[in-house]
Amino acid sequence: MIKLELDRKTIFVKEPSDVSSLQNGFYGSMNKGIITLTPEEALYIMDIRNGRCFDKSGNHYTFNQVASLFLKNKKLLAKYLTYKDWRDKGLVLRPTNEADGNYGRTILLKYESSSFEVDSFSFDGLFFPYDLITLVDDEKVAKELYERHWIGQFGTYKASHRGKIGKLDIFETIYLLRHGQLHLLNARLKDAEALAKKRIMFFPDLYSVYEDWRKRGYVIKTGFKFGTHFRLYFPGASPLKTDDKWMHSRHVIHVFPRKHKQIISEWSRAIRVAHSVKKTFILAIPGKKTQVKVNPDKPRLDFLLYHRKKGGIETPKDGTPKYLMYSLTEDEYIGGDELAQALAECSCFGLEMMMAISDRESSVTHYIIKKIDLPGSDYEYFEIEWIQP
Amino acid sequence: MIKLELDRKTIFVKEPSDVSSLQNGFYGSMNKGIITLTPEEALYIMDIRNGRCFDKSGNHYTFNQVASLFLKNKKLLAKYLTYKDWRDKGLVLRPTNEADGNYGRTILLKYESSSFEVDSFSFDGLFFPYDLITLVDDEKVAKELYERHWIGQFGTYKASHRGKIGKLDIFETIYLLRHGQLHLLNARLKDAEALAKKRIMFFPDLYSVYEDWRKRGYVIKTGFKFGTHFRLYFPGASPLKTDDKWMHSRHVIHVFPRKHKQIISEWSRAIRVAHSVKKTFILAIPGKKTQVKVNPDKPRLDFLLYHRKKGGIETPKDGTPKYLMYSLTEDEYIGGDELAQALAECSCFGLEMMMAISDRESSVTHYIIKKIDLPGSDYEYFEIEWIQP
Numbered sequence: 001m002i003k004l005e006l007d008r009k010t011i012f013v014k015e016p017s018d019v020s021s022l023q024n025g026f027y028g029s030m031n032k033g034i035i036t037l038t039p040e041e042a043l044y045i046m047d048i049r050n051g052r053c054f055d056k057s058g059n060h061y062t063f064n065q066v067a068s069l070f071l072k073n074k075k076l077l078a079k080y081l082t083y084k085d086w087r088d089k090g091l092v093l094r095p096t097n098e099a100d101g102n103y104g105r106t107i108l109l110k111y112e113s114s115s116f117e118v119d120s121f122s123f124d125g126l127f128f129p130y131d132l133i134t135l136v137d138d139e140k141v142a143k144e145l146y147e148r149h150w151i152g153q154f155g156t157y158k159a160s161h162r163g164k165i166g167k168l169d170i171f172e173t174i175y176l177l178r179h180g181q182l183h184l185l186n187a188r189l190k191d192a193e194a195l196a197k198k199r200i201m202f203f204p205d206l207y208s209v210y211e212d213w214r215k216r217g218y219v220i221k222t223g224f225k226f227g228t229h230f231r232l233y234f235p236g237a238s239p240l241k242t243d244d245k246w247m248h249s250r251h252v253i254h255v256f257p258r259k260h261k262q263i264i265s266e267w268s269r270a271i272r273v274a275h276s277v278k279k280t281f282i283l284a285i286p287g288k289k290t291q292v293k294v295n296p297d298k299p300r301l302d303f304l305l306y307h308r309k310k311g312g313i314e315t316p317k318d319g320t321p322k323y324l325m326y327s328l329t330e331d332e333y334i335g336g337d338e339l340a341q342a343l344a345e346c347s348c349f350g351l352e353m354m355m356a357i358s359d360r361e362s363s364v365t366h367y368i369i370k371k372i373d374l375p376g377s378d379y380e381y382f383e384i385e386w387i388q389p
Numbered sequence: 390m391i392k393l394e395l396d397r398k399t400i401f402v403k404e405p406s407d408v409s410s411l412q413n414g415f416y417g418s419m420n421k422g423i424i425t426l427t428p429e430e431a432l433y434i435m436d437i438r439n440g441r442c443f444d445k446s447g448n449h450y451t452f453n454q455v456a457s458l459f460l461k462n463k464k465l466l467a468k469y470l471t472y473k474d475w476r477d478k479g480l481v482l483r484p485t486n487e488a489d490g491n492y493g494r495t496i497l498l499k500y501e502s503s504s505f506e507v508d509s510f511s512f513d514g515l516f517f518p519y520d521l522i523t524l525v526d527d528e529k530v531a532k533e534l535y536e537r538h539w540i541g542q543f544g545t546y547k548a549s550h551r552g553k554i555g556k557l558d559i560f561e562t563i564y565l566l567r568h569g570q571l572h573l574l575n576a577r578l579k580d581a582e583a584l585a586k587k588r589i590m591f592f593p594d595l596y597s598v599y600e601d602w603r604k605r606g607y608v609i610k611t612g613f614k615f616g617t618h619f620r621l622y623f624p625g626a627s628p629l630k631t632d633d634k635w636m637h638s639r640h641v642i643h644v645f646p647r648k649h650k651q652i653i654s655e656w657s658r659a660i661r662v663a664h665s666v667k668k669t670f671i672l673a674i675p676g677k678k679t680q681v682k683v684n685p686d687k688p689r690l691d692f693l694l695y696h697r698k699k700g701g702i703e704t705p706k707d708g709t710p711k712y713l714m715y716s717l718t719e720d721e722y723i724g725g726d727e728l729a730q731a732l733a734e735c736s737c738f739g740l741e742m743m744m745a746i747s748d749r750e751s752s753v754t755h756y757i758i759k760k761i762d763l764p765g766s767d768y769e770y771f772e773i774e775w776i777q778p
Binding site for chain 2: 047048062063064067068071074075076077078084088124125126128129130131132133135136137153156157158159162163164165167169170171185186199200201221222224225226227263265266268269270272273276277329330331357359360361362363364365
């Protein structure tokens with residue numbers, strides 16, 4: 001048994017044998033032979049390490065009696081359950097306010113950047129307002145757009161020789177109205193934009209991301225089959241190179257508008273589909289980049305995570321932290337802005353973000369979030385990977 | 390070449406060789422040796438079967454010129470692209486207004502129904518308002534709830550011997566407050582309900598579905614890992630039978646509130662995760678069942694589908710239709726009520742629903758929707774299966 005002592009809302013341990021055991025496990029903060037514990041640490045010791053808590057008069061406090069002292073702490077249980085899970089894996093984690101300086105452990109993922117110009121010939125299209133698709137019935141033009149630039153779908157999907165009509169989706173339609181020579185027989189650019197905005201939530205955000213990649217030479221098509229907004233092919237991809245690696249996209253893009261709050265379970269669903277089809281999931285946060293002032297006394301993120309190293313684990317004694325943990329539950333909502341700010345905090349410390357989501361059954365899922373460098377872009381892109389730490 | 394003739398908005402074929410070829414393919418409707426085509430049929434013949442269209446004065450009309458005559462038709466392209474896809478598969482489909490009587494081809498999926506009573510002992514829990522979870526720190530009670538009823542998570546997920554705290558999710562919390570003897574130390578039923586309603590979109594709908602299955606003896610837990618609202622175990626399932634088939638859920642449930650309009654791409658994403666983990670996807674539409682008056686002159690659904698039979702295909706000549714097609718695009722929104730009404734229309738004709746979704750690249754995905762009979766339930770449940778027809 002480990003004896004915890006409670007004084008108002010402070011929990012500490014002073015039995016020398018307990019102190020040394022907890023110190024070896026990197027629990028609490030030590031001062032003059034006494035270890036003071038955070039609520040998560042105290043609850044963990046009670047739940048898993050046979051800790052028992054008493055006040056000065058010797059009254060016993062149950063787990064819930066201790067927890068109830070901290071009910072006003074935001075995300076108490078999200079933090080406790082993700083703390084517990086990391087500890088249960090035999091790994092060490094510490095309070096975020098111990099983060100100090102820039103650990104230089106961030107990996108910046110370099111993406112290539114090319115440039116793209118549409119051919120300058122002009123052509124007509126018929127815009128279908130209900131379906132948000134443009135048809136091009138000039139066979140030569142439609143075929144050229146498809147084969148040279150992979151814009152639109154000529155003929156039939158996966159059978160472009162079958163049929164002779166080109167189909168442009170709403171993103172391609174607007175891109176070609178803005179930057180190419182498409183002329184719609186029955187609508188103007190502003191009509192198409194207004195309709196798209198009315199019909200598709202956050203259309204301007206989606207379109208910004210589409211244009212950002214397309215103008216850098218990437219081919220960007222619907223991600224419907226993979227449960228995301230877009231799928232992505234690197235510059236040089238062509239629908240004709242059937243035996244080539246480019247015929248299969250390896251990346252999908254999901255757009256997370258800054259102003260949109262989304263429930264974690266929905267967010268997670270998009271990542272899972274991508275994972276199940278073995279695609280790299282790219283999260284896009286369009287709009288102006290976040291400026292964050294990091295206040296070490298009021299950290300946004302929840303824990304400083306030590307991970308594994310060859311032959312063992314990292315600890316505060318002989319290593320540096322690798323991640324900052326963002327602790328969440330499946331029922332929480334998160335906005336693009338919020339996430340961008342949390343990610344900026346990670347950058348300041350040179351750490352990567354580990355998002356830990358505790359579901360309703362207290363099972364924890366982890367995602368690592370890595371920053372992408374897309375030269376020339378003003379937006380923020382991240383690769384998200386579902387991992388088992 | 391097949392010669393199409395245009396008179397105002399009517400398109401017909403009268404060359405005897407064309408007429409007989411189209412008749413053999415089950416295109417159009419025949420009257421006095423002349424075949425009149427629907428817009429979808431005319432466009433298909435122009436796109437794929439080398440049809441060329443002329444007006445009475447001999448002026449040639451391109452594909453887009455013909456299509457532009459019908460731009461006011463709702464979902465014109467959704468209908469055309471899903472029509473084309475079915476035809477491209479060598480299958481036959483006809484206008485919905487030809488549906489006549491009840492074809493008796495619906496399969497009603499019988500689900501068992503048991504009953505469930507919680508043990509009557511009373512116990513305390515601490516409610517965490519921010520996390521919407523209740524902790525039960527009476528080890529005996531928490532263990533019993535978990536092992537006997539699979540309510541809550543005792544100890545650690547997939548390691549219930551580790552730790553001694555029970556975690557009840559918000560659905561379990563409210564169920565036990567309503568039907569069991571749970572007493573919250575820091576909240577009342579109405580507090581928990583109000584908070585859940587505020588925090589989780591459509592919570593009352595979700596809870597209704599939870600309760601509906603739970604009280605019929607099913608075990609219903611979070612579907613977070615599978616991208617759905619819930620996962621389901623049949624009556625008799627237990628977390629203890631580790632070697633038993635029940636340890637793996639085979640079904641997931643996603644709730645589609647009647648009043649909520651959801652973009653098809655999101656809807657589809659949920660089905661795809663379920664598919665990738667080989668679970669049966671159950672769609673739940675809680676609330677009062679839809680009463681539908683079917684008006685054969687104004688069908689809600691889009692096409693009458695003939696499918697395959699042993700050694701060939703079904704046709705209007707020697708078979709009956711099997712499905713009604715609901716044609717959609719990935720950017721369309723659909724509400725629970727709308728879907729329930731469309732499904733009720735299918736029931737009237739004794740046909741199953743084939744949902745056909747054309748994505749932005751004109752690739753079509755198909756889902757079959759089958760009705761579930763859960764004895765005693767007032768709600769509507771359907772199995773949705775992603776298929777390649």
